[in-house]
Amino acid sequence: MKAEIIAVGTELLLGQILNTNAQYLAQACADLGVGVYYQTVVGDNTERLTNALQTAKSRADLIICTGGLGPTQDDLTKDALAASLGRQIVMHQPSMDKIEEMFRTRGVHMVESNRRQALMLENSDPLANDNGLAVGVALTQDGTSYILLPGPPKEMKPMFERYAAAWISSKMNQAQPLFSRMLKFAGIGESSLEHELLDLIERQSDPTIAPYAKEGEVAIRLTTRAATQAEADLKLDPVEREIRGRLGQHIYAAEDVTLEQEIVRILSGRKLLLAAAESCTGGLFSDMITSVPGSSAVYRGGIVCYTNELKHKLLGVPMDVLEGPDAPGAVSSETARQLAEQMREQAGSDYAVSITGVAGPDSSEGKPVGLVYVGVARKQGDTVVERLQLSGNRASIKWRAAKSALYQLWKLLRTE
Amino acid sequence: MKAEIIAVGTELLLGQILNTNAQYLAQACADLGVGVYYQTVVGDNTERLTNALQTAKSRADLIICTGGLGPTQDDLTKDALAASLGRQIVMHQPSMDKIEEMFRTRGVHMVESNRRQALMLENSDPLANDNGLAVGVALTQDGTSYILLPGPPKEMKPMFERYAAAWISSKMNQAQPLFSRMLKFAGIGESSLEHELLDLIERQSDPTIAPYAKEGEVAIRLTTRAATQAEADLKLDPVEREIRGRLGQHIYAAEDVTLEQEIVRILSGRKLLLAAAESCTGGLFSDMITSVPGSSAVYRGGIVCYTNELKHKLLGVPMDVLEGPDAPGAVSSETARQLAEQMREQAGSDYAVSITGVAGPDSSEGKPVGLVYVGVARKQGDTVVERLQLSGNRASIKWRAAKSALYQLWKLLRTE
Numbered sequence: 001m002k003a004e005i006i007a008v009g010t011e012l013l014l015g016q017i018l019n020t021n022a023q024y025l026a027q028a029c030a031d032l033g034v035g036v037y038y039q040t041v042v043g044d045n046t047e048r049l050t051n052a053l054q055t056a057k058s059r060a061d062l063i064i065c066t067g068g069l070g071p072t073q074d075d076l077t078k079d080a081l082a083a084s085l086g087r088q089i090v091m092h093q094p095s096m097d098k099i100e101e102m103f104r105t106r107g108v109h110m111v112e113s114n115r116r117q118a119l120m121l122e123n124s125d126p127l128a129n130d131n132g133l134a135v136g137v138a139l140t141q142d143g144t145s146y147i148l149l150p151g152p153p154k155e156m157k158p159m160f161e162r163y164a165a166a167w168i169s170s171k172m173n174q175a176q177p178l179f180s181r182m183l184k185f186a187g188i189g190e191s192s193l194e195h196e197l198l199d200l201i202e203r204q205s206d207p208t209i210a211p212y213a214k215e216g217e218v219a220i221r222l223t224t225r226a227a228t229q230a231e232a233d234l235k236l237d238p239v240e241r242e243i244r245g246r247l248g249q250h251i252y253a254a255e256d257v258t259l260e261q262e263i264v265r266i267l268s269g270r271k272l273l274l275a276a277a278e279s280c281t282g283g284l285f286s287d288m289i290t291s292v293p294g295s296s297a298v299y300r301g302g303i304v305c306y307t308n309e310l311k312h313k314l315l316g317v318p319m320d321v322l323e324g325p326d327a328p329g330a331v332s333s334e335t336a337r338q339l340a341e342q343m344r345e346q347a348g349s350d351y352a353v354s355i356t357g358v359a360g361p362d363s364s365e366g367k368p369v370g371l372v373y374v375g376v377a378r379k380q381g382d383t384v385v386e387r388l389q390l391s392g393n394r395a396s397i398k399w400r401a402a403k404s405a406l407y408q409l410w411k412l413l414r415t416e
Numbered sequence: 417m418k419a420e421i422i423a424v425g426t427e428l429l430l431g432q433i434l435n436t437n438a439q440y441l442a443q444a445c446a447d448l449g450v451g452v453y454y455q456t457v458v459g460d461n462t463e464r465l466t467n468a469l470q471t472a473k474s475r476a477d478l479i480i481c482t483g484g485l486g487p488t489q490d491d492l493t494k495d496a497l498a499a500s501l502g503r504q505i506v507m508h509q510p511s512m513d514k515i516e517e518m519f520r521t522r523g524v525h526m527v528e529s530n531r532r533q534a535l536m537l538e539n540s541d542p543l544a545n546d547n548g549l550a551v552g553v554a555l556t557q558d559g560t561s562y563i564l565l566p567g568p569p570k571e572m573k574p575m576f577e578r579y580a581a582a583w584i585s586s587k588m589n590q591a592q593p594l595f596s597r598m599l600k601f602a603g604i605g606e607s608s609l610e611h612e613l614l615d616l617i618e619r620q621s622d623p624t625i626a627p628y629a630k631e632g633e634v635a636i637r638l639t640t641r642a643a644t645q646a647e648a649d650l651k652l653d654p655v656e657r658e659i660r661g662r663l664g665q666h667i668y669a670a671e672d673v674t675l676e677q678e679i680v681r682i683l684s685g686r687k688l689l690l691a692a693a694e695s696c697t698g699g700l701f702s703d704m705i706t707s708v709p710g711s712s713a714v715y716r717g718g719i720v721c722y723t724n725e726l727k728h729k730l731l732g733v734p735m736d737v738l739e740g741p742d743a744p745g746a747v748s749s750e751t752a753r754q755l756a757e758q759m760r761e762q763a764g765s766d767y768a769v770s771i772t773g774v775a776g777p778d779s780s781e782g783k784p785v786g787l788v789y790v791g792v793a794r795k796q797g798d799t800v801v802e803r804l805q806l807s808g809n810r811a812s813i814k815w816r817a818a819k820s821a822l823y824q825l826w827k828l829l830r831t832e
């Protein structure tokens with residue numbers, strides 16, 4: 001099946017927003033085993049939208065449109081497709097009832113144009129919108145299938161996952177559903193990971209092995225078709241075992257969670273408390289941990305000791321460790337150790353992480369940009385300090401230092 | 417001039433990376449006064465790339481390709497365009513010299529395929545690559561202009577800004593260059609801003625008035641064509657004055673800087689020191705401030721007092737303010753005030769910000785998700801506390817609370 005994704009919206013064409021919908025749909029199609037051959041963006045203009053639909057028809061047998069299903073006169077996708085296919089527009093009564101009910105409940109007067117959101121093409125399948133008003137549409141004509149989805153991601157994604165994916169699968173005449181498994185990695189870059197698994201990736205067929213890199217994390221998705229979960233597991237297990245045999249020390253989860261989510265999960269499960277003393281990351285580590293709902297049960301808090309004075313005053317690092325010709329300096333293993341140990345004591349936590357380094361753009365204490373020390377102090381056991389040399393600009397060094405600290409903490413937690 | 421942007425790369429088609437290049441080029445074209453009518457994504461495949469070029473030729477007179485200029489066999493853009501136009505591929509000697517020089521300097525053996533990056537189409541204009549090896553190409557044939565840019569953003573953007581933009585302008589026969597001015601807003605949402613300026617936006621012609629919303633910040637760009645900066649200013653000034661008359665208290669800069677950059681600039685200029693005590697934002701405020709290069713000169717650091725115990729122990733808020741049936745509680749004006757004042761004293765800073773609230777997903781102390789108090793303590797002057805009711809999920813509430821704290825601080829700084 002050859003697919004084309006058409007994102008409709010003048011705000012995309014002007015570059016006012018990023019086309020995250022196309023990325024989402026491209027990944028979702030790959031997961032379904034559908035090959036995407038083209039993506040197109042077109043504005044809210046009937047003539048050019050019609051042209052894009054016709055071009056897509058000439059080179060795809062599945063056309064997925066997102067955007068242009070709303071209530072305004074700029075929302076043209078259903079009209080353009082109906083005209084292009086010579087079909088009538090009809091009212092989808094359950095959607096209309098839902099729209100009227102919504103306005104009644106909220107006590108708001110319904111502007112007539114809202115009725116447009118309940119329209120669909122005759123003889124098409126409606127796709128329910130669980131997070132909005134505009135109904136989606138799926139239909140096949142002359143061997144080409146069309147899916148019309150709304151533009152807002154919070155409406156589009158659930159509609160695709162819950163309804164459009166199944167509709168597409170039914171068109172693919174594939175009796176067996178897909179089963180996939182996500183392996184999440186830490187402490188290893190995308191290229192090293194691909195290097196270690198290159199032979200597996202190159203000779204893959206079933207299950208498929210797809211590396212993903214997103215937001216600084218690396219993942220591998222294993223996917224296969226099978227009649228049952230048990231049958232899928234029989235195919236997925238040996239591949240996962242092979243990957244774990246090579247890179248098991250970097251795999252922190254077999255599901256799509258972030259490293260900070262996994263750490264909060266481990267700490268919660270063992271009723272352990274955490275704190276952090278941050279210098280070069282400037283609060284980013286704490287921000288990552290506290291982005292996890294429920295983190296308040298395990299995270300005590302931290303100190304952003306951005307200056308030597310605060311390292312000394314709030315965390316008791318002696319000034320002769322921080323400054324002076326023969327001192328180790330703020331960016332040193334010794335300072336990382338003391339920050340972590342002091343932080344743990346002050347917070348009364350089981351673990352405390354410290355991060356001190358040079359985020360750039362200028363070097364500091366004659367030390368190079370990217371040099372970072374990460375310390376982990378423990379109630380049970382010695383403090384561990386790792387020295388890292390990270391690359392990138394200020395933002396990436398901060399990001400990588402915080403992620404590396406999460407990784408050091410996770411390595412200790414998994415063996416204890 | 418009608419433009420089409422073609423992004424080439426299988427990793428885009430599979431959704432492995434976001435198509436940020438298309439957004440950048442769309443915005444850049446809008447700034448040049450070039451209308452983008454379509455965007456296309458196609459994989460590293462000669463047949464489909466050729467098809468995309470031909471489709472674009474039928475509907476655009478400027479085709480901007482990005483990607484596929486590298487050294488590997490997957491990099492096909494120049495070959496595909498040459499074949500499509502019936503032109504020869506030739507070596508661009510200055511680029512070849514640069515590539516050989518680079519390998520010589522690094523002492524690395526040059527793989528033969530790197531020569532491909534110095535190739536261009538006969539009778540075309542080279543576009544220099546200041547951050548990489550692959551030379552860009554610009555040419556016009558049969559009334560259609562083509563620009564070939566590399567895929568990596570750090571190579572593509574400078575090539576566009578420094579060379580391609582001028583090349584395009586020269587084709588537009590527009591003697592007068594564009595002048596634009598960016599007004600950045602804080603403490604106001606996109607829809608309120610549009611509402612306040614709707615009449616100006618609707619009757620705009622010259623200068624054009626374009627609202628931008630990115631990363632939670634709102635901006636207005638004014639653009640006009642003129643012979644000189646002075647002549648442009650004559651057209652831009654009255655519009656800026658009108659906008660300032662309506663919304664001046666929200667305009668923190670007349671150039672494209674973030675609110676945290678502007679605050680660090682003001683603090684540096686006045687040699688003032690800052691600190692922050694964060695509860696619900698969990699380090700995000702500190703992270704934002706420390707993302708600005710040079711912030712270490714003005715930012716002392718902060719305390720992430722995520723638990724009541726740390727609010728008491730590290731910042732001296734009495735337990736009977738934080739807990740108990742009649743206590744104001746951790747999320748209160750009183751706690752915000754004490755956190756800010758204590759933080760300022762401990763850090764020895766001129767200003768200290770405090771943020772305490774309910775980020776969700778669960779309510780806390782019987783207080784609703786999104787309730788946030790922001791305090792600003794000052795060496796000179798009383799502490800100011802603002803109560804906010806923010807909406808969104810945990811991540812957006814953290815983000816909006818931190819940005820609101822920046823805004824409160826900026827409001828005080830601008831009047832002092």
